[in-house]
Amino acid sequence: MENGTNQTQQKPLLPVYAILGEQSYLRDQAVDRLKKRLSQVGDIEFNYDQFDAATAEVEMILSAANTLPFASDYRLIIVNNIQQARKELLDGLGEYARSPSETTVLAIVGEKLVKSTKLYKAIKKAGGLVERSNPKKSELPAIIRSLFVAQGKNAPMGLCTAIVESVGDDIEGLNTAVTKIATYMGERTQVTPEDVDAMVEISAEIKVWELTNALQRRRPTEALATLERLLKQDSSLHMIHPAVVRAVRELIIARSLIDAGDESLDQIAATLGTPNWLAKRVREGAYQYSAEELCAGLERLAGLEYIMKTSNEGEPAYRRWILEFTTARS
Numbered sequence: 001m002e003n004g005t006n007q008t009q010q011k012p013l014l015p016v017y018a019i020l021g022e023q024s025y026l027r028d029q030a031v032d033r034l035k036k037r038l039s040q041v042g043d044i045e046f047n048y049d050q051f052d053a054a055t056a057e058v059e060m061i062l063s064a065a066n067t068l069p070f071a072s073d074y075r076l077i078i079v080n081n082i083q084q085a086r087k088e089l090l091d092g093l094g095e096y097a098r099s100p101s102e103t104t105v106l107a108i109v110g111e112k113l114v115k116s117t118k119l120y121k122a123i124k125k126a127g128g129l130v131e132r133s134n135p136k137k138s139e140l141p142a143i144i145r146s147l148f149v150a151q152g153k154n155a156p157m158g159l160c161t162a163i164v165e166s167v168g169d170d171i172e173g174l175n176t177a178v179t180k181i182a183t184y185m186g187e188r189t190q191v192t193p194e195d196v197d198a199m200v201e202i203s204a205e206i207k208v209w210e211l212t213n214a215l216q217r218r219r220p221t222e223a224l225a226t227l228e229r230l231l232k233q234d235s236s237l238h239m240i241h242p243a244v245v246r247a248v249r250e251l252i253i254a255r256s257l258i259d260a261g262d263e264s265l266d267q268i269a270a271t272l273g274t275p276n277w278l279a280k281r282v283r284e285g286a287y288q289y290s291a292e293e294l295c296a297g298l299e300r301l302a303g304l305e306y307i308m309k310t311s312n313e314g315e316p317a318y319r320r321w322i323l324e325f326t327t328a329r330s
Contacts, residue, residue, distance in 0.1 A: 010037070013074065015100035018082075018108045018123045021132030025171040027109055030130050031078065034107060042072025049077050053110065054084035058092035065096060065104045075104045082110030094118025097126070140164045140174065147175055148191060151182035155191035158275045162193075165278070166200045166209055193277035208240050212247035216285030220326035224319060237314045245301055252294045254279075254286035297325040 019030045038044050049064040061079060069075045079085075079093070093108065097119055100106060113120045123129055135143060141160035148155040167177050180199045181191060208230060214223035230240060254268050269279035286294075304321055308314035 013037070013105055014126055014128045015102060015104060016097045016106045016108070016123050016126060017128040017130055018113055018120065019130045019132070020082075020110060020113055022111055022134055023132070023171050025175055026132035026134075030132060031107060031109060034105070035076065038074055038076050038105060042069065042074055044072065044074075044076050046070050047072045047075040049075070051077070051079045053079050053081045053089060053108075056089070058089045061089070062092060062096055065106050066101050067104075069103050073103065075101075077104060077106045078109060079107070080109045082108045083112050084110070090114075090117050090119050094122055097122035134169070135171075137164065137169055140169060140171075143171065144174055144178060147178040148182065151178060153182050153185065153189055153191055156275075159191055159193060159196055162275050162278050163196060163200055165274075166196075193275055197277050208235065208243045211240065212243055213281070215244065215247055215322070215326060216251065216281060216288070218285075218288040218326050220323055223322045223326055227318065227322060231315065237308050237318060241301075241305060241308065245298070248294060248298045248301060250282045251286050251289060252291070252298065254282045255289060255291050255294055258283070258286055259291060293325075297321075300324070 017034065019027050019034075021027050035044065047069045051061050051064075056079070061077065064075070065077050067075060085093075093106075094117055096106070108119065108123065113123075115121075141157050141164055144160040144163055145155055145157060148160075163174065163177055167173050177200055181195050184199050185191065185195055211223055211226040211230060214226055227240070231237075250272055253271055257263060257268055257271060263283060265276045265279050265283065268283050269276045272279055272282065274282075289297075300321055304314070304317055307317045
């Protein structure tokens with residue numbers, strides 16, 4: 001049994017949990033916390049079994065769940081990938097969840113669990129639902145900063161924001177990027193733009209930034225090829241379009257500052273709200289275009305959005321826009 005301070009501060013352990021969420025990193029966090037808590041009241045090394053719901057037989061899981069723990073208060077059973085479970089397994093676990101073993105903690109883990117199943121209803125009734133929803137994009141820089149802290153590093157919030165823009169919103173990918181940066185830094189503790197610049201592009205998973213980079217550099221062949229790869233990877237134009245619009249708007253802002261005689265990195269970075277190393281890329285891109293070209297390109301993007309929403313001609317229209325935008329000269 002749990003005792004001491006933990007007993008008064010923590011809720012009682014439940015016999016069945018459902019740890020659900022789209023992002024594996026968030027699910028793994030919750031599972032690790034459960035393991036840590038159980039390790040405080042016994043040795044789970046000899047009282048732990050793990051199953052894959054896609055392949056495991058329900059009888060094996062139930063047998064493990066009904067086995068008494070050895071020299072411990074509890075056994076821990078993890079069933080992963082519950083979204084891939086067959087009906088037979090869901091039904092069997094649903095019956096078990098109505099009257100579970102008091103000496104076992106069964107954790108059902110996966111992206112989702114259908115709410116109409118007996119299993120979901122039983123776990124919800126018992127209060128064992130742990131639903132890890134995706135954080136908002138505005139929350140991600142703080143999460144990245146905490147990941148750096150866990151690695152013994154300190155990163156300014158501006159750099160954390162830049163990493164989100166480069167890597168995307170998958171926390172597993174963000175954690176991988178943080179780990180690579182921390183490893184690259186060695187014994188140093190302060191993360192610099194050069195550290196991020198050296199490692200983030202290697203770990204970047206959201207290839208739409210390759211497209212915007214090609215557009216900024218005025219490279220039509222590269223931009224068209226990147227668009228094709230994105231579409232083959234099941235990225236839709238509706239996912240790509242906001243990043244392209246944002247990239248063109250940033251070029252317009254940088255171009256207007258250049259034309260006004262203020263092309264300093266500090267000023268461009270402050271106006272865009274980005275670190276200097278990202279502002280440098282935008283400034284280099286702005287040199288490639290005139291203000292008239294950029295404004296015309298943004299205006300045509302608004303027309304593209306209408307085509308995407310009202311017809312099946314979005315992809316060829318986008319290809320034409322890329323070609324016109326990157327090759328036209330005023």
